[in-house]
Amino acid sequence: MNTPIFNCVTVIGPGLIGSSILRRIKKDRSIATHSVAYDSNPDVCNRVKELQIADEVCFDPKSAVENADCVVLAIPVGAMEEVTKQIIPYMKKGAILTDTGSTKASVIAAIEPHLTPDIIFVPAHPMAGTEFSGPDAGFDTLFENRWCLITPTANTSQEGINKITTFWQTMGANTRILAIKHHDKVCAIVSHLPHLIAFTICNTADSLEEETRSEVLDYAASGFRDFTRVASSDPTMWRDVFINNREAILEMLARFTEDAQAMAKAIRWKDEDYITETIQKGRRIRKSLIDNKQVQ
């Protein structure tokens, strides 16, 4: 067997993403010889113990990170600063700190001021997930054929980038290096805005008069159903994403609202050409996605 990428990987926050990493390590020891899990919620720690998906479960941050060559922060982006402050004093010299946050500028701003020079920080974002959350929701193939975007800072060493690249590729992901701001903009449109819209339309439906509302539930056709799938994702994670990438999200929402108003105008004035063209553009994008193999 080749030398594993890491001797010891610690996952902080063994939820959907974190527990999937742990499960993958159990299955493929070329990633790490030893895995450690820690969560600030002892119930989560106990559940991870029961599931036997980590080699070791710690109930305090110090013992969780002190032997780790790599610490993965798989927690809501709003918790990154607090947890970084807790662990940095106990991390080994030369260890890698990485994260799985969906926003990068804010996470880097939260973590960098607390770093010591001997820690290599490699910001990353695996673009994978389901509408479920918690340690039971993970599975070892979650990252297969998904993108993991790596957004190095000016201080990230090439060695750190290489190791985290191999880490994610070994878990089945395709990796790419992206500029921090660019990452946040792309994710605002492909992921954050769709979630914001899905949450919103569920609320619009919920605020209808009682009679209509109960029927919305009865007759939810495929359109609404797909939206609610997106809308059932983890509240804390998404609250943090919205607040932490608010600039890019608000810009994309403004653009979307302009486009929606243009569509409303076309519908009101029965502008068939405009409506058809808009729909056809949507289909073309769908086709591109299929050609890019992002969908079955």
Added chain:
Amino acid sequence: MNTPIFNCVTVIGPGLIGSSILRRIKKDRSIATHSVAYDSNPDVCNRVKELQIADEVCFDPKSAVENADCVVLAIPVGAMEEVTKQIIPYMKKGAILTDTGSTKASVIAAIEPHLTPDIIFVPAHPMAGTEFSGPDAGFDTLFENRWCLITPTANTSQEGINKITTFWQTMGANTRILAIKHHDKVCAIVSHLPHLIAFTICNTADSLEEETRSEVLDYAASGFRDFTRVASSDPTMWRDVFINNREAILEMLARFTEDAQAMAKAIRWKDEDYITETIQKGRRIRKSLIDNKQVQ
């Protein structure tokens, strides 16, 4: 075997919905002894012949409907008036005319003026579909456990309602009688607005600068991917739906836009409670849908 519901059913427009009806009849002769397909596009007629999903394929409206006990208009709602005018003169006395349109007030307004007193018109809307269209897209279980909403007019006879109710129930659907205007309002929020939003967000993505746009395709995470599925539906059908249910759709879009702006404000001002509450409402709706067995 019991007496079939109809001797001869003619499906006009053997696309996703129409060809699924034809396939179901082939499988279950208690629905109809004989099935006829007609489409204004001869290529579609020829394809239906090749697929062997109808007992008879006609290339003109007269021969298609003259023997039918029941004619099903499974065409875009914008084509209802024109096709009704073509077929009414040739329909048998006492035959049932029904449709599968997603908007009901506009379809009834398009069809009623052309009816003769000896034709029983039963407006209906099977709430089923996929993102695919055309005769190849149908399948005989499309309507199973889906709703079919029946919206009788003042002139619809109880016998007609009963027959069409049995027709859809035999194809596996659950049926319910709904007031016309109420139907259009409920569908505006559960189906039409989600489609409008999905088409729009694809356009917003498409109008980004070239560099970002190509990455949108690369990194489309599950949020955007689900939206494009909805957005790949048939353009003519949806253009017609938007225009024909424009009052209800514009009202729902206005409500949605208010809610989206309230969310934008909360994000800008970091109103964590408001954001979390909005997300949690979305999850509750999702949970209700699961309890209602509209989703797996």
